[in-house]
Amino acid sequence: MGVPAAETIRTVLWAICVDGASNRVAIAGRSGTARSTVASTVEFLIAQGVLVERDVHDGSRGRPARELALGPRSPLAGIVAFTPGATIAAISDLHGIVRSRRVVRNALSIGPETAVDTAALMIDEMIEQQPAQSRVELVVASIGAPVNVRTGSVVRSNNRSGPVSFPSLGWEDFPVASYLSRVLGAPAILENDVHLLTIGDGVGVGRDRLPLVRLHASIGLGAGFLDSDGQLFRGVGGVAGDVAHLVLESSSKHVCxxxxxxxxxxxxTIHSIGRDLGLPAPAGDQRLPAVLREAVANHDESAVQRIRDAADAVGRLAAVLVDVLNPGRLVLSGELLHLGSDALTRIRTAVFERALPSASRHVDVTVATDDEDGTLPGAARLAADRMLSDPAALRMMRVAGAAI
Ligand SMILES: [Zn+2]
Structure with a gap:
């Protein structure tokens, strides 16, 4: 059997995994590829174990339909979320579906090397349980910090040296992506967590809701943008959406x-609320939202007012983003929304009072309730897109197939 061109393999897999084609006729129809080419490529992929074809009985007496699905040797990706309280690892497939997931409770302060080693161990264990795969083809990792996607490392957002202490994660400038790549033997990408949340927002969204803006207000503050084609806008260095250092009207007098x-x-940010109220600083950050919710429940007026000020500031920022980007959807998220009963209302009100009507008229404002696994769907989508688009990954697959 001849080996199909990488581009044809990509076209067939794209038709199945992204466009939802489940048989040869549908693949040919949706991709505009000749049926004979589709047939030979599908046969090749079945022989390599990348696809399987099975009978599907619809209950009628006619011949069963033949349906294609991913096979035991279809490429898999490793996903890692480095969060403040846990390292989460997962395995995902070419559909962008998470197949398995594991979590280890630890803090980011354990440092990047230990965290990466922990993640790699979990991915290795999950891969061992797969029927026929011995490694992942790609790794996508996320962290809640500005990321230089070219170097695959966390960058500092400071723009000048000053006497103000920097809340270091201890991860800055460590080559997270290349270390992940070395440990797991596959290309690795490090992304900002809000960027992956934003990619997750784009899964299955209608074109009328694009462009899309995600604004995440929690311990820190960040945003992500999808363009009119649903693609993440990263900017030239990968830090597009690092909105925390905009200076807006009525911003704080504190030196950042x-x-x-x-x-x-x-x-x-919740971090700044805690500081202004004299509540535990960096080491206690993870507990801050709970402490603040309790203060609100106890009618602590200074806490209630300070949270309102924060919500109003997020609202002003959201209005600016709506004016600048004219999105079809604005997705709000983060623990700030849930600290007080009126935080979300204040943010929404600011959007519609402050943004230009011509920009806000068509925006659909929604609220995402992300849990700890929030970045996994976006990471799985990004991994699938990269595996389906990257000729290098397809070449690797072909080499692996040829060696069977
Ligand atoms: Zn700043």
Missing amino acids: WCGKRGCISQTA
């Missing part, structure tokens, strides 16, 4: 750790 005075992060 980036060196500027009045950054919105000094008003709108």
Whole structure:
């Protein structure tokens, strides 16, 4: 059997995994590829174990339909989420579906090497349980910090040196992606967590809801943008959406750790609320939302007012983003929304009062309730897109297939 061109393999897999074609006729129809080419490519992929074809009985007396699905040797990706309280690892497939997931409770302060080693161990264990795969083809990892996607490392957002102490994660400038790649033997990508949440928002969304903006207000503050084609806008260095250091009207007078005075992060983040109320600082960050919710429940007026100020600041930022990007959907998320009973209302109100009517008229404002696994769907989608598009991955698959 001849080996099909990588581009034809890509076309067939794309038709199945993205366009939802489940048989040869549908693949030919949706991809515009000749039936004979589709047939030979499908046969090749079945022989390699990348696809399987099975009978599907619809209950009638006619011949069963033949349906294609991913086979035991179809490429898999490893996914890692480095979160403040846990390292989460998962395996995903070419459909962008998470197949298995594991979690280890640890803090980011354990450092990147230990966290990556922990993640790699979990991925190795999950791969061992797969029927015929011995490794992942690609790794996508996320962290809640600005990321330089070219170097695959966490970058600092500071723009000048100053006397203000920087809340270091201890991960800055460590080559997370290349270390992951070395440990797992596959190309690796490190992405900002809000970027992956945003890609997850785009899964299955209608074109009338694009462009899409995700604004995440929690311990920190970040945003992500999908363009009119549903593609993440990363900017030239990968830090598009790092909105925490915009200086907006009525921003704080505090000097930010980036060196500027009045950054919105000094008003709108849970971190800044805790500081202003004299509550536990960095080490206690993970407990801060619970402490603040309790203060609100106990009618602590200073806490209630400070949370309102933060919500108003997020609302002003959201209005600016709506004016600048004219999105079809604005997705709000993060623990700030749930600290007080009126935080979400204040943000929504600011959007519609402050953004230009011409920009806000068509925006659909929704709320995402992400859990700890929030970045996994977006990471799985990104991994599938990369595996389906990247000729190198397809070449690897072909080499692996040829060796069977
Ligand atoms: Zn700043």
